[in-house]
Amino acid sequence: MKLRYALALAASAVCIAGTAGTAAAQSGTAGHKAVSGGGVATARSVNLRALARGTQLPVHGSSVGPLGINGRPAGADLPARRSAGRKAPSVVPVSRGHGPNSTPGAPRRSRVSRPATLHVRTALIPTRPAFPRVPHTPPTTINANFNGVRQFNSNCGGCQPPDPNAAVGTTQIAEAVNLRLQVYSKTGSALCGIGLNTLLGTTSSLSDPHVQYDNLRNRFSMVVTVVPTPGATPSLYLLASRGTSACGSWWVYRLTFSGSFYPAGTLLDYPYLGQDRVSLLLSSNNFCCANSYSYINSAAFSISKALVYSGAPVSFTSYSVAFSTAPVNVSGIPIAPTTSTYFLASVPGSGYDLYRMTTGPGNPIVLQAAISSPFSAPSRRVNQPGTTQTLDPLDGRIVWDPVLSQNFIWFTHGIDLSGYPSVRYGAISVLSNSATVATAYHNATSDDFNPSIGVTNAGGSAIYAWLNWAYTDTPHNRATSDTSNGVLPGTGVPNLIGTDRTLVVGSPTSSNFRFGDFSSVAVDPVAASGSCPAGRTAVTNQEFFGTNGQWATRVARLSFC
Numbered sequence: 001m002k003l004r005y006a007l008a009l010a011a012s013a014v015c016i017a018g019t020a021g022t023a024a025a026q027s028g029t030a031g032h033k034a035v036s037g038g039g040v041a042t043a044r045s046v047n048l049r050a051l052a053r054g055t056q057l058p059v060h061g062s063s064v065g066p067l068g069i070n071g072r073p074a075g076a077d078l079p080a081r082r083s084a085g086r087k088a089p090s091v092v093p094v095s096r097g098h099g100p101n102s103t104p105g106a107p108r109r110s111r112v113s114r115p116a117t118l119h120v121r122t123a124l125i126p127t128r129p130a131f132p133r134v135p136h137t138p139p140t141t142i143n144a145n146f147n148g149v150r151q152f153n154s155n156c157g158g159c160q161p162p163d164p165n166a167a168v169g170t171t172q173i174a175e176a177v178n179l180r181l182q183v184y185s186k187t188g189s190a191l192c193g194i195g196l197n198t199l200l201g202t203t204s205s206l207s208d209p210h211v212q213y214d215n216l217r218n219r220f221s222m223v224v225t226v227v228p229t230p231g232a233t234p235s236l237y238l239l240a241s242r243g244t245s246a247c248g249s250w251w252v253y254r255l256t257f258s259g260s261f262y263p264a265g266t267l268l269d270y271p272y273l274g275q276d277r278v279s280l281l282l283s284s285n286n287f288c289c290a291n292s293y294s295y296i297n298s299a300a301f302s303i304s305k306a307l308v309y310s311g312a313p314v315s316f317t318s319y320s321v322a323f324s325t326a327p328v329n330v331s332g333i334p335i336a337p338t339t340s341t342y343f344l345a346s347v348p349g350s351g352y353d354l355y356r357m358t359t360g361p362g363n364p365i366v367l368q369a370a371i372s373s374p375f376s377a378p379s380r381r382v383n384q385p386g387t388t389q390t391l392d393p394l395d396g397r398i399v400w401d402p403v404l405s406q407n408f409i410w411f412t413h414g415i416d417l418s419g420y421p422s423v424r425y426g427a428i429s430v431l432s433n434s435a436t437v438a439t440a441y442h443n444a445t446s447d448d449f450n451p452s453i454g455v456t457n458a459g460g461s462a463i464y465a466w467l468n469w470a471y472t473d474t475p476h477n478r479a480t481s482d483t484s485n486g487v488l489p490g491t492g493v494p495n496l497i498g499t500d501r502t503l504v505v506g507s508p509t510s511s512n513f514r515f516g517d518f519s520s521v522a523v524d525p526v527a528a529s530g531s532c533p534a535g536r537t538a539v540t541n542q543e544f545f546g547t548n549g550q551w552a553t554r555v556a557r558l559s560f561c
Contacts, residue, residue: 274327
């Protein structure tokens, strides 16, 4: 969450009443408890290109977030200390004939580098292997690899961090960074762009934009939170493009919240946005109140796509969930039909809280299972070579939406591994409520952080997966760099160690201390070429630092072809 101060125009609003308390949401065992309901939000139509040609609203801001469950910026209390030594390998033989990312037919057995915590009942933290144990292939083709929005042109002055994320449509890549929406061709040519205050027409300070693409109805959608002033009504902006192009017209809703669950001045921090075939899925962490924040609850809800895409009035009921519960996107080109929709939270020291609702807007969200798969959140900040300035690895939360493929939810988040910030990824079976996990990092002395994952079906239970994260390697004088790795169909859930492909090598910064708060992976809905079919290409978006020490973003289009 970044505090930003802007001049803009007022937008239409709706009041959503709230009645429930907060204890269940804080404990991580909430579900099937309605926390707000009623009200109707109306839409207005805006045209991006027309607004971009007009007077642009000035924006100023400063950084204070995102907020952790203690009400302080996540990672602010972590020590800035270095890890000593390297990580010892841990090797476990596993079968790939069943479970996540398995192919039909006879089981295949091989020795794969796996963490010691693969069994979901164990409480051990895996040691960090120093070397890869099996050959692995990251995405083989880089179709595009270019700089996106930078700190100086983010419509937010010196705001940090950038909140980078991107969505990919049939012909466009839409990147939401800080207070700007920038649209590119798939080769990196700038097509259009606009400040979010100008697009939304609001005097409010804004934060945490999150954009996605619906490959069934060919629409972009986006959520942006409103940073409240004391006594202000809690609000979120929800947008949907009126056609395939992100440069054209958009429907704009301002959703507002009230009642005992949403006191005046409540910040709806770190809003998530996901989707299944018929609904937009949203959630947020809620802090009260402006200028002195304390965590009060987290809530999730769904809204009909059909209503939003037509600009019709919308209403919804939200439900209490665990801290930083992310909606689970449904994979498929087009998005597959499902009978159940899911939300997932990573819980340090415990594992995962899995929530379920019957697919369809407005249905109750219930806790399906608390899944044991213990991990520790990063225990220190990220080190950089050539400076004592450290960066924030966040707090073990899921920063980008997990993905449902067949009966498995694929996810990733930060962990502590032998004193190093590292990456965990894996899959949860929604049938057995069990987790299969692995680790990913650049090498034995790197700090690895801010991960995101994208997945597409490859038949049966098999998938292609793209994993995107940032790393530094202080002992080897490597500053913040963006990297990618991948998982091929039928290879199970292997450790991804030292097999990643670096997309850009950054520079150290002494002027920035925040990082993230997002990164993203979005599967391209169309073929990359005649020999590379749809579903084999994804767009990644991540942060790095330029030679001037300011943040920049990197957009890459990567294929398994």
